[in-house]
Amino acid sequence: MSQRPTFAPSDPELVVERVSKWFPVEQGLFRKPRQLRAVDSVSLTVGQGETVGLVGESGCGKSTLGRTVLRLLDPTYGRLTFEGRDITNLGVSELRPLRRRMQIVFQDPYSSLNPRMTVRQIVGEAIQIHKLAKSDAQEEEMVLSLLDRVGLRKDALTRYPHEFSGGQRQRIGIARALAVMQDAKGGLLVCDEPISALDVSIQAQIVNLLQDLQEERGLAYLFISHDLKVVEYLSHRVAVMYLGRIVELASAKDLYEHRRHPYTRALLSAIPVPDPEKRRLRIVLSGDVPSPLDPPNGCAFHPRCPKAKPGLCDKDVPALRELDEGHTVACHLPEEDP
Ligand SMILES: Nc1ncnc2c1ncn2[C@@H]1O[C@H](COP(=O)(O)OP(=O)(O)OP(=O)(O)O)[C@@H](O)[C@H]1O
Ligand SMILES: [Mg+2]
Numbered sequence: 001m002s003q004r005p006t007f008a009p010s011d012p013e014l015v016v017e018r019v020s021k022w023f024p025v026e027q028g029l030f031r032k033p034r035q036l037r038a039v040d041s042v043s044l045t046v047g048q049g050e051t052v053g054l055v056g057e058s059g060c061g062k063s064t065l066g067r068t069v070l071r072l073l074d075p076t077y078g079r080l081t082f083e084g085r086d087i088t089n090l091g092v093s094e095l096r097p098l099r100r101r102m103q104i105v106f107q108d109p110y111s112s113l114n115p116r117m118t119v120r121q122i123v124g125e126a127i128q129i130h131k132l133a134k135s136d137a138q139e140e141e142m143v144l145s146l147l148d149r150v151g152l153r154k155d156a157l158t159r160y161p162h163e164f165s166g167g168q169r170q171r172i173g174i175a176r177a178l179a180v181m182q183d184a185k186g187g188l189l190v191c192d193e194p195i196s197a198l199d200v201s202i203q204a205q206i207v208n209l210l211q212d213l214q215e216e217r218g219l220a221y222l223f224i225s226h227d228l229k230v231v232e233y234l235s236h237r238v239a240v241m242y243l244g245r246i247v248e249l250a251s252a253k254d255l256y257e258h259r260r261h262p263y264t265r266a267l268l269s270a271i272p273v274p275d276p277e278k279r280r281l282r283i284v285l286s287g288d289v290p291s292p293l294d295p296p297n298g299c300a301f302h303p304r305c306p307k308a309k310p311g312l313c314d315k316d317v318p319a320l321r322e323l324d325e326g327h328t329v330a331c332h333l334p335e336e337d338p
Pocket of ligand 2: 062063064
């Protein structure tokens, strides 16, 4: 059966429309569970072969969004369209063939790789689940070519995850994701902090590998990271999340050079800038991120916002609106373009 995508060349890889993921939190025996709004009405597209970076403080819902768009979690509301097909309500068996075109790479490959399996088994298993090889010999050939592609030597085959360094383990994780996706061009890879657990010297190698793979295979990435420099370097567009919502979305260049949301300003002000001429004042936010169980009224950022206006920002939720072409911001009082 042909695995060629049936969606139009101009279609986006992924369309996320007002997607929410709420987790029920028990309150005790006789009380109704409350809803933790980990992701709240997020809309986003990822184009074919595009990298969309996703940034924001810890707990703002990045991983939940990443898992929900792949249907590893069920959305509470909203609609997901993957390669032209509505996947919002597909069951596990209907999703299985689509897994060949959408996969995830995790931050800590060690906890996501079975310690009792060899690399041959780990990567081979992915090929078996999706029945991609006709024989054991062909499967081994596929595993070997994947290992070679991600920069691991042949002798990795018979070794176990603990025998590898962090960077090598991440290569195994990438090989496993690609094992499933190898039958077609394109597809979507959610990278959930794929380099955070690695030494700085190794990070660049993995970033380069991801970039090469994108070029070769036309992969689209949803790239989640705390490393704002790497996100700027890798992403075509960047979305900034705060408490379950996207507050700013623009091309990487626009977002980093013309920061319009006060939260984006604060977040990005932490990036070290070597050139003193270009240095900006570091903005330190007061207070912690509020709980998504009990989000503030109005703009969720208003209790920490240096510009918040009483009667406006604590009342109405700001909608995402386009301030410049392709640059959307959810703020009642966006910063002037510097
Ligand atoms: N299975 C779950 N049940 C209940 N709450 C959850 C669950 N998973 C995540 N949460 C909550 O949802 C919110 C968003 O979590 P998430 O892990 O998506 O954030 P994140 O942006 O990925 O954070 P980090 O940068 O630390 O990885 C947090 O308040 C978290 O505690
Ligand atoms: Mg996370």
